[in-house]
Amino acid sequence: MDNILEIKNVTKEFPGVLALDNVSFNIKKGEVHVLIGENGAGKSTLMKILSGVYQANSGKVLLNGDEIDFSNPKEAQLAGISIIYQEFSLIPYLNAVENIFLGREYKKNGVLDKKRMKEEARDLLKVLDVEIDLKKSVNQLSVAEQQFIEIAKAVSINDNVLILDEPTATLTNQETKILFKLIRNLKEKGVTMIFISHHLEETFEIGDRLTCLRDGQWVGTEDISNLDEKKIIKMMVGRDIGDTFPERAESVKKDIMLEVKNLKRNENEDYINFKLKKGEILGVAGLVGSGRTEMARAIIGADKVLNKELFIKGEKIEINSPSDALDNGIGLIPENRKSQGLILGLSVKDNISINSLDKILKKGLFINKKEEKKRANDLVDDLNIKTPSLKQAVKNLSGGNQQKVVLAKWLGIESNVLIFDEPTRGIDVGAKLEIYKLMNELVEMGISIIMISSELPEVLAMSNRIMVMHNNKIKAVLENNDDVDQETIMYYATGGEEYDRAT
Amino acid sequence: MTGQLSNKIKDTNLKDLLKKPEVLTFAGLILLSLFMSIFTDTFLTGRNLVNVARQISINGIIAVGMTFVILTAGIDLSVGSVMAFSGTMLAAGMADWGLHPILAILFALFVGALFGLINGTLISYANMPPIIVTLAMMEVPRGLALLYTGGYPLSGLPSSFSVLGRGYVFGFLPVPVLIMAIVYLVAYILLTQLPIGRYIYAIGGNEEAVRLSGIKVKKYKIFAYVISGMTAATSGIVITSRLMSGQPMAGTGFELDAIAAVVLGGTDIAGGRGSIIGTIIGAFTLGVLTNGLNLLGVSPYVQRVFKGLIILVAIYFSSKKKK
Numbered sequence: 001m002d003n004i005l006e007i008k009n010v011t012k013e014f015p016g017v018l019a020l021d022n023v024s025f026n027i028k029k030g031e032v033h034v035l036i037g038e039n040g041a042g043k044s045t046l047m048k049i050l051s052g053v054y055q056a057n058s059g060k061v062l063l064n065g066d067e068i069d070f071s072n073p074k075e076a077q078l079a080g081i082s083i084i085y086q087e088f089s090l091i092p093y094l095n096a097v098e099n100i101f102l103g104r105e106y107k108k109n110g111v112l113d114k115k116r117m118k119e120e121a122r123d124l125l126k127v128l129d130v131e132i133d134l135k136k137s138v139n140q141l142s143v144a145e146q147q148f149i150e151i152a153k154a155v156s157i158n159d160n161v162l163i164l165d166e167p168t169a170t171l172t173n174q175e176t177k178i179l180f181k182l183i184r185n186l187k188e189k190g191v192t193m194i195f196i197s198h199h200l201e202e203t204f205e206i207g208d209r210l211t212c213l214r215d216g217q218w219v220g221t222e223d224i225s226n227l228d229e230k231k232i233i234k235m236m237v238g239r240d241i242g243d244t245f246p247e248r249a250e251s252v253k254k255d256i257m258l259e260v261k262n263l264k265r266n267e268n269e270d271y272i273n274f275k276l277k278k279g280e281i282l283g284v285a286g287l288v289g290s291g292r293t294e295m296a297r298a299i300i301g302a303d304k305v306l307n308k309e310l311f312i313k314g315e316k317i318e319i320n321s322p323s324d325a326l327d328n329g330i331g332l333i334p335e336n337r338k339s340q341g342l343i344l345g346l347s348v349k350d351n352i353s354i355n356s357l358d359k360i361l362k363k364g365l366f367i368n369k370k371e372e373k374k375r376a377n378d379l380v381d382d383l384n385i386k387t388p389s390l391k392q393a394v395k396n397l398s399g400g401n402q403q404k405v406v407l408a409k410w411l412g413i414e415s416n417v418l419i420f421d422e423p424t425r426g427i428d429v430g431a432k433l434e435i436y437k438l439m440n441e442l443v444e445m446g447i448s449i450i451m452i453s454s455e456l457p458e459v460l461a462m463s464n465r466i467m468v469m470h471n472n473k474i475k476a477v478l479e480n481n482d483d484v485d486q487e488t489i490m491y492y493a494t495g496g497e498e499y500d501r502a503t
Numbered sequence: 504m505t506g507q508l509s510n511k512i513k514d515t516n517l518k519d520l521l522k523k524p525e526v527l528t529f530a531g532l533i534l535l536s537l538f539m540s541i542f543t544d545t546f547l548t549g550r551n552l553v554n555v556a557r558q559i560s561i562n563g564i565i566a567v568g569m570t571f572v573i574l575t576a577g578i579d580l581s582v583g584s585v586m587a588f589s590g591t592m593l594a595a596g597m598a599d600w601g602l603h604p605i606l607a608i609l610f611a612l613f614v615g616a617l618f619g620l621i622n623g624t625l626i627s628y629a630n631m632p633p634i635i636v637t638l639a640m641m642e643v644p645r646g647l648a649l650l651y652t653g654g655y656p657l658s659g660l661p662s663s664f665s666v667l668g669r670g671y672v673f674g675f676l677p678v679p680v681l682i683m684a685i686v687y688l689v690a691y692i693l694l695t696q697l698p699i700g701r702y703i704y705a706i707g708g709n710e711e712a713v714r715l716s717g718i719k720v721k722k723y724k725i726f727a728y729v730i731s732g733m734t735a736a737t738s739g740i741v742i743t744s745r746l747m748s749g750q751p752m753a754g755t756g757f758e759l760d761a762i763a764a765v766v767l768g769g770t771d772i773a774g775g776r777g778s779i780i781g782t783i784i785g786a787f788t789l790g791v792l793t794n795g796l797n798l799l800g801v802s803p804y805v806q807r808v809f810k811g812l813i814i815l816v817a818i819y820f821s822s823k824k825k826k
Contacts, residue, residue: 302715326717340715343708345775354705355716357698366696409716 003062004029004161004192005050005081010059012045019045021216022059027161032183032193034207034224036200038236038400038428042216043196047163050194051083052076063160080160084150086169092139096132097121100153124156129185130178144175148182155191162186163194168202169426172288180206198426200229214238237430245461246433249440251279252464257448258330258417261309265291265298269472271307276417276450279443283463283480284452285489291472292452293335296419300325300332312416326355329416333406333423335452337399341406344395348387349376351394351405356412379408384434400431407438418442419450424458436462456486468492524769525781527820532788539795546798553677559790560679563783564738565757566764567690568619568731570782573765574694575727576707576774577633581622581640582735582761583754588644589615590739591652594749598659608740615736616729618644623725641758648751657749668745679741686734690779693730703727707774763810764789767817788813 005027012020020042027033037043048054050061052070060067063079070076073083090099097114100121106113118134125132130148138146147167154162164183168176183193183206197203203210204224212219212235219235233244255278263272272295276282284292298305301319310317317328325331334340342351353360353372360375362368376390383404387397394405403423410418420439424432439449439462453459459466466478468489475492478484539546565582572579589611596607618640625636651657670678694700702723705713714720735754743749768785770777792813796806 300715321719322715323717323719331717332715334712334715339709340711343705343712343775345708346705350701350705354701354713355718357701361698367698367701 002029003027004064006062006065007046007050008060008062010046010049010056010061012042012049012054013057019216020049020056023213023216023218024059025211025218025221027192027194028209029192030187030190031208032187032195032206034195034197034203034210035213036197036203036210036232036236037213037219038398038430041213041236041428043213044165045216046213047083047165047194047196050076050161051081051163077154077157080158081163082154082158082161083163083165084147084154084167085165086167088146088150090138090146090149093137095137096125096134096141096149096152099138099149100124100156102153104157120156121152124152127185127189128152128155128182130182142175143170144172144178147171147179151182151186155186159186159189159191161192161194163196165196166198166426167195168197168199176202198428200232203232212236233429236428244429244433245458246437246440248462248464249279249281249443250464251440251444251446253278253280253446255313256311257313259311259314260299261311263295263298263308264306265294265303265472266306272472272474274467274474274477276448277464278448279446280464281439281443281449281451281462283459283466284450284469285454285456285459285466286469286493288454290469290493292469293421294472295469296332296421296450296452299419300330302332326413329414330419331410331413331415331417332419333403333410333421335421335425337402337406342394342402345393347391348380348385348394348397348405349373349390352376352379352408352412355409359413375412376408379411382411383408383438398428398431400427400434403427403431403435407435411442415447417448417450419452421452422454423451424453424455456489459489460484460486470495523778523781524820525778525784528767528769528781528788528817529784531817532784532791535788535791535795539791539798543795543798546795549675551794551798553675553680555787555790555794556680556683557677558794559786560677560683561738561742562757562760562764562789563683563786564686564734564741565761566734566768566782566786567686567779568727568734569758569761569765570690570768570770570777570779571694571703571727571730572633573762573770573772574703574707574774574777575724576710577626577724577727578637578762579622579728579731580634580637580758581618581644582731583757584641584643584645584648585615585618585732585735586739586742586754586757587751588618588648588739589736590743590753591648591657591749591751593740593743594657594660595651597661597664598657598749604661604664611740611743612733612736615732615734615739617732618735619729619732620725622732623728626728627721627724645751648749652749652751654751656746656751658747660743660747664744665747666744668741668743668747679745682737682741686737687779687783690730694779699723699726704775707771707776709775760789763814767814 003026008024010020010023023046035043045054049056052073052075063081068079070079091102097118101117106116121134130152132141132145132148138149167179171179186193195207207224209221210224210227211221214236256275257278258276260272260274286292297303298308301321301324310319312328319325319328338344349372353376357367360368360371373390380387380390385401385404385408387401394402397405423435443449451462460480463480466480466484466489467474468476470493545551565586569579569582592614593607593611596602596610597604602610622637622640625631626633667678672678672681694703702713702718706720706723710720742753764785765782766772767788768777768781770781789810792810793806796809
């Protein structure tokens with residue numbers, strides 16, 4: 001096979017950071033090339049150079065043997081390199097056809113030729129073997145469908161090289177399967193794809209070759225058939241990290257920390273009842289849309305509910321807002337750290353201390369800035385948050401470090417219960433392990449954790465008990481012993497009633 | 504003490520300093536002042552500079568509340584009308600109801616705070632967009648002021664009351680400038696030393712994240728509008744004293760001058776970033792521009808064109824920085 005892209009000695013420097021350091025490798029025509037590396041390894045920077053967002057400081061990139069020098073993404077797209085970001089660039093109130101042809105509409109006698117565009121869009125989606133309701137505006141479609149439209153749009157402009165930046169991060173398992181089918185279809189049609197992912201299983205399922213970056217440097221390019229999970233992780237972190245998960249903490253006490261009674265969000269839903277023990281990690285599994293996040297938000301009072309009774313250590317408490325939850329030592333580390341967890345423009349210190357400022361007042365009025373700095377500094381050290389200084393804006397940190405800042409905020413207060421919603425989504429292996437270890441330390445200190453997660457290995461490795469939800473209902477609460485496996489969880493998560501291993 | 508100080512110096516190197524938008528505006532202000540000093544004989548005289556300070560005090564005070572509101576990613580278009588209504592209520596208090604001036608002043612501040620409370624409550628609890636709520640609230644207090652006065656200035660105030668608008672302390676410092684300085688000092692302390700200031704910045708940065716962190720976001724947003732209502736009322740008090748009458752049509756269009764001072768001072772119109780020191784620099788820049796162009800004999804009509812252009816240039820630079 002020929003090389004469609006040749007990356008030669010590419011170096012990119014930002015003020016104070018060497019983002020890419022003399023990186024060279026090739027992409028073969030028609031392959032699915034997986035690009036992996038921890039957050040901050042330089043994957044995104046490299047992709048942005050390929051797609052014309054950034055320009056390299058030195059080195060060159062050849063596309064079909066010709067040196068490329070794009071000054072913007074549009075030039076790259078016309079030359080044959082398109083990138084699909086995690087955040088889509090579709091216009092929400094337009095339909096699929098209008099989005100696909102945005103900016104290059106067909107016209108007949110000066111007016112839009114809607115018929116022709118619709119026909120072409122339909123043909124295009126048919127070739128890709130994707131079904132989409134063309135009448136609906138895209139905000140009425142699922143995330144996966146929107147992604148397919150993005151891909152269709154990119155392919156319709158030019159189908160040389162397609163870069164997919166963590167395309168599965170927001171998809172359900174079912175949707176991921178459909179996406180992989182689409183990727184295979186595209187591959188058959190000769191499209192070359194660069195696939196960025198944090199999921200190693202996906203790498204094996206979809207990739208042909210793999211390149212790993214670490215700290216801006218090229219580590220290696222290998223055929224995936226020659227690799228296994230351990231080898232890839234070693235490439236990524238540069239050392240054997242041993243196990244992906246720490247040993248499970250056994251710190252569960254008899255006493256009940258939190259009791260949720262008769263929680264009901266609206267008329268159509270069942271009551272939710274459960275108890276959380278002191279020092280326990282309760283894993284909450286379920287498919288996307290099963291009501292896990294909604295339950296968490298209801299507990300901390302972020303959304304209004306029809307009915308709920310909460311007891312902390314046996315005492316009834318009233319929680320009508322997140323601020324009531326804070327007063328009772330209940331915190332949520334939300335699913336989407338950028339939109340719900342962090343104030344991106346503020347500093348590491350300001351983010352960490354936002355909910356503990358009133359505990360460090362001088363004369364009951366003024367922020368004790370010395371104390372604030374000290375506390376933030378201690379937390380940055382304890383959690384091993386990598387930041388040049390406390391004054392750094394959190395938007396400049398990597399995903400894993402951002403997640404640690406969200407966590408630090410809740411460690412700065414005396415908590416009883418912490419609810420982690422997808423705690424390791426989109427963060428790298430090394431940071432994941434650190435967060436797991438931290439969760440274990442927390443339960444050993446007597447804090448109780450509710451861990452909502454879609455990663456079944458994570459749920460199985462970390463939880464003392466596992467609660468499975470389906471359709472806003474608790475389907476099962478399982479002691480996490482050897483009888484419980486991924487299959488058991490999926491059985492309940494898809495709506496099963498009584499699990500019988502024999503059948 | 505010395506240790507702290509040297510730390511501070513180490514922390515703020517020149518590059519960081521130049522990144523601050525208010526520094527850019529400050530440089531602009533200096534240049535503008537230099538220009539005016541060279542091309543007019545009168546600009547750089549003590550009397551004129553004191554004059555400029557007094558002229559900007561009305562807008563400068565309103566701009567303080569506007570800074571709080573814009574930092575939370577809001578806007579307050581009602582300040583000009585609230586100022587007029589507070590001013591007429593102040594005059595009515597003294598002239599019609601025979602209140603002691605101090606009581607009347609407190610009443611005027613209360614009126615301003617009340618309108619801020621209404622604005623803030625509608626925005627926080629009814630989830631209405633700030634621009635619409637305060638647009639509507641441009642009409643209500645203005646209408647009430649006109650209704651009460653029948654559209655005529657309300658005079659007959661006790662002569663001692665004129666000290667707030669016309670008086671001097673230490674023989675040279677106009678009282679309005681002193682009031683402005685006090686308002687800025689209080690605002691500076693609120694924004695930089697108290698938790699509430701941090702919350703105001705944070706809310707403008709990401710309201711949902713702040714709410715989920717357990718901060719009472721609604722309360723602090725309302726607080727910002729109450730501050731804005733109160734600074735508008737403070738300006739209403741100064742102008743009523745200066746004119747020795749309650750003017751129902753006072754402050755027309757003042758909301759735009761206040762917004763201009765805030766954004767000229769480098770505060771992000773989208774919220775979350777900015778400073779109160781920037782606002783005073785912004786207010787002075789507008790004041791020096793008006794004063795200088797007056798001294799140069801430029802017609803008021805042309806001045807408006809200049810003012811608009813200066814604002815565009817300033818915003819151009821701060822938007823470019825953001826990118």
